[in-house]
Amino acid sequence: MSAQQMLKVFVTRRIPQEGMKILQKAGMCNLSVWDSDEPVPRAELLKGVAGAHGLLCLLSDKIDAEVLDAAGPNLKVISTLSVGFDHLAIDEIKKRGIRVGYTPDVLTDATAELTVALLLATCRRLPEGVEEVKNGGWSTWKPLWLCGYGLSGSTVGVIGLGRIGLAIARRLKPFGVKRLLYTGRQPKPQAQEIDGEYVPLDTLVRGSDFVVVSCSLTPDTQGLCDKTFFSKMKKTSIFINTSRGAVVNQEDLFGALSSGQIAAAGLDVTTPEPLPTDHPLLTLKNCVVLPHIGSATYSTRGVMSELTANNLLAGLTGSEMPSELKL
Ligand code: NDP
Ligand code: DGY
Numbered sequence: 001m002s003a004q005q006m007l008k009v010f011v012t013r014r015i016p017q018e019g020m021k022i023l024q025k026a027g028m029c030n031l032s033v034w035d036s037d038e039p040v041p042r043a044e045l046l047k048g049v050a051g052a053h054g055l056l057c058l059l060s061d062k063i064d065a066e067v068l069d070a071a072g073p074n075l076k077v078i079s080t081l082s083v084g085f086d087h088l089a090i091d092e093i094k095k096r097g098i099r100v101g102y103t104p105d106v107l108t109d110a111t112a113e114l115t116v117a118l119l120l121a122t123c124r125r126l127p128e129g130v131e132e133v134k135n136g137g138w139s140t141w142k143p144l145w146l147c148g149y150g151l152s153g154s155t156v157g158v159i160g161l162g163r164i165g166l167a168i169a170r171r172l173k174p175f176g177v178k179r180l181l182y183t184g185r186q187p188k189p190q191a192q193e194i195d196g197e198y199v200p201l202d203t204l205v206r207g208s209d210f211v212v213v214s215c216s217l218t219p220d221t222q223g224l225c226d227k228t229f230f231s232k233m234k235k236t237s238i239f240i241n242t243s244r245g246a247v248v249n250q251e252d253l254f255g256a257l258s259s260g261q262i263a264a265a266g267l268d269v270t271t272p273e274p275l276p277t278d279h280p281l282l283t284l285k286n287c288v289v290l291p292h293i294g295s296a297t298y299s300t301r302g303v304m305s306e307l308t309a310n311n312l313l314a315g316l317t318g319s320e321m322p323s324e325l326k327l
Helices: 017-026 042-049 065-071 090-095 108-123 126-135 163-175 189-194 201-207 227-232 250-258 298-317
Strands: 007-011 029-033 054-057 077-080 099-101 155-159 179-183 196-198 210-213 238-241 264-267 287-289
Touching: 007 017, 007 298, 017 029, 017 298, 042 065, 054 298, 065 090, 077 298, 099 298, 108 126, 108 163, 108 210, 108 238, 108 264, 108 287, 155 163, 155 201, 163 179, 163 189, 163 210, 179 201, 189 196, 201 227, 227 250, 250 264
Parallel strands: 007 029, 007 054, 054 077, 077 099, 155 179, 155 210, 179 196, 210 238, 238 264, 264 287
Antiparallel strands: none
16 A cells, blocks of 8 residues: 555554554554553544544543544544443434444453452452451451351343453352342343343342342443432442443442442442542452452454454455444
8 A cells, every 4th residue: 555545544542563463464554543541531542533534542541522533534444442322422423424443342241250359348348358357457257257248149230241241240140149139121042141130220129139230331321320329229239331431420439338228249340440549449448449340351352453453454445344233
């Protein structure tokens, strides 16, 4: 390809080398990379995307009408290094005939595994225990010290039994879970495999010992877990969220945790991200907060990077994408 025919691609972050190698080897991209581990500043994003044919972005980049206008009419494809796409203004993208690539499936196992780890860390109070060992709080073995809640014989409720929700349920069942409830927009045939019972949200929230949120963030799920929601949960129940922070009203969650309305919460996602270090949730022993590491295994991030690159190339050449988001 001659220099004039090369297609301009803006990459908004340093990404795992697996994906960069694919883009470089393709020999059709004039690559411009925000070469940093930190998010691209908005002004640099607007500058970098100007005239681009392809945009490779992350979940921390808000791709709205302003960015699309700054890109201009060349833009054919947006490929995001994530399965979540709530950071993309889908209506605007669709209006402009731009295709979107994303990374479903390849991160399902890693994210489900992290969700189980977070659930166990929260219900069995692991961070508190580790802290007590370090600070000298461990005086002797005591019958009721650091007791928590176990999965055996419990009822687990999954909000959003999609790819990740189902993978979480599969992993939790062997812990001796007695009932597996789930809710969503419609019943899922694949729920049979885990003896999942499709129930209304209200039934799930009232009846579960563990409530696990794994739905996508949409206008319907934004702020879904609020004061009313927490007030219906059992006092002994555990709340886990690995979907998106905005599904939860964090002020209401703080109220529920600090008043004893619910026993504990584990969050891999928050609003904002990062959560400020002086945030009230971080003062609570019964709240375990992780820095959005659901998909963070070396191999998963490598495969995500490859898929993101291949989606982008397919969008540039007008061919079938390995994982195209149906708009
Ligand atoms: P899927 O699309 O397979 O699953 C999303 C699920 O959300 C679907 O089952 C969908 O139900 C459900 N849902 C949508 N609207 C509602 C609603 N109003 N009430 C209840 N459920 C609803 O996506 P994935 O499982 O692959 O990913 C899910 C989300 O997990 C991503 O969107 C992302 O935000 C988050 N994620 C977080 C990660 C992390 O690092 N913490 C890593 C990866 C993903 P239906 O099928 O009926 O529409
Ligand atoms: C996603 O892909 O949506 C996650 O939040 C990060 O892997």
